[in-house]
Amino acid sequence: MSKRPTVVSVLGELLITVGVFLLLFVAWELWWTDIAAGREQESVRNEVVQQWEPDTDYEGEGADPAVVNGSGAWGFLYVPRLGAEWSVPVADGVGSDVIDRGLMGRYDVASLPGEEGNLSLAGHRQTHGSILWDLDQVVEGDVMYVQTANGWWVYRTVQNHIVAPTQTEVLDPNPLDPGGPASGRWLTLTTCHPLFSTRERMVTHAEYVSFIPTSQGPPEAIADAVAKNGTPELEPQAAGRT
Known part of the structure; x- marks a missing residue:
């Protein structure tokens, strides 16, 4: 004669079922979103490179004509401190349709490469590619590069700090002078902090150093990452820049 289920046994089975679903959700959030974002990144890399048409007359003065507001993915970010082959595509917008694809997103208030002001970008620190997982390893003096069809914008890190989400300045x-006028050309990266939390923001500021045209070849520090992206090359004049 079979036993009738008790309240305790039914509750136990429900808790087990809920636990299994929670584990599956965590696995999806921490594992599958990274895989999906990685695949999306590869697709975007190919699209970016295929649409590039370098302007050989542009020498880094004024807004980079290769980047048009609202035009989608337009370049790559390289941070050697995060790995010799580390790079991530950059696109306009910071909504889920951009950063959940494992991309760096440019805020709509941000300047364009080459303009006075702040080229500010956002990306996930965990899930959806976890592209900025190691951003806390970036220190003052580290060099970062933003690549467009026309060349590489070189920036040097001056500050890496933690702020509240409300500190949009x-x-x-x-x-470095919130509320003041544009002065200089800056690159800012923002991501969530601490890991597995959205309680705060980790923010890295870097100051413009120089511009290297595509015709001169990639900086030595990111040559491997550039080659991995399959970026089309013009006839190099002076490769091995830093």
Whole structure:
């Protein structure tokens, strides 16, 4: 004669079922979203490179004509501190349709490469590619590069700090003088902090150093990452820049 289920046994089975679903959700959030974002990145890399048409007359003065507001994916970010082959595509927008694809997104208030102001970008630190997982390893003096069809914008890190989500002044035209006028050309990266939390934001500011045209070949520090992206090359004049 079979036993009738008790309240305790039914509750136990429900808890087990809920636990299994929670584990599956965590696995999807931490594992599958990274895989999906990685696949999406590869697709975007190919699209970016195929649409590039370098302007050989542009020498880095004024807004980079290769980047048009609202035009989607337009370049790559390289941070050697995060790995010799580390790079991530950059696109306009910071909504889920951009950063959940494992891309760096440019805020709509941000300047364009080459403009006075703050080229501010956002990306996930965990899930959806976890592209900025190791951003806390970036220190003052580290060099970062933003590549467009026309060349590489070189920036040197001056600050890596933690702020509240409400401190949007980190996106100001001069992030080291919030509220003041644009002064200089800046690159700012933002991501969530601490890991597995959205309680705070980790923010890295870097100051413009130089521009290297595509015709001169990639900087030595990111040559492997550039080659991995399959970026079309013009006839190099002076490869091995830093």
